[in-house]
Amino acid sequence: MDYKRLGERIREERKRINLTQAALAEAIDISDTYMGAIERGERSPTLDTLVRLANRLGVTIDFLLADSVSADDSNITDQFKQITDGHSPARKQMAINVLRVMFAQFEQEDK
Numbered sequence: 583m584d585y586k587r588l589g590e591r592i593r594e595e596r597k598r599i600n601l602t603q604a605a606l607a608e609a610i611d612i613s614d615t616y617m618g619a620i621e622r623g624e625r626s627p628t629l630d631t632l633v634r635l636a637n638r639l640g641v642t643i644d645f646l647l648a649d650s651v652s653a654d655d656s657n658i659t660d661q662f663k664q665i666t667d668g669h670s671p672a673r674k675q676m677a678i679n680v681l682r683v684m685f686a687q688f689e690q691e692d693k
Contacts, residue, residue, distance in 0.1 A: 586623030587649040593621045595639040595646075610634035
């Protein structure tokens with residue numbers, strides 16, 4: 583388990599939704615110190631804490647643990663759904679268009 587990467591992902595999501603460490607810690611009923619240690623990868627969250635973190639951050643546990651879960655096609659599809667959930671169909675289509683451009687570029691580089 584890569585606790586450092588888990589902490590980084592939690593920090594990224596916390597910042598994405600404009601929460602301070604203290605606000606997130608309070609929302610999930612843990613101390614600021616424990617929250618900081620989790621984000622730095624110095625402490626591992628309990629399963630209960632991980633569930634509360636995922637719920638408050640609006641992500642799934644598998645998203646938070648993405649570096650510890652195998653990256654098969656179904657997992658990758660689930661991650662795409664997680665990222666795009668809650669966005670309008672127009673924004674989802676824009677994301678698909680960006681991916682198409684990226685993969686076209688990859689194909690060009692492979693030639």
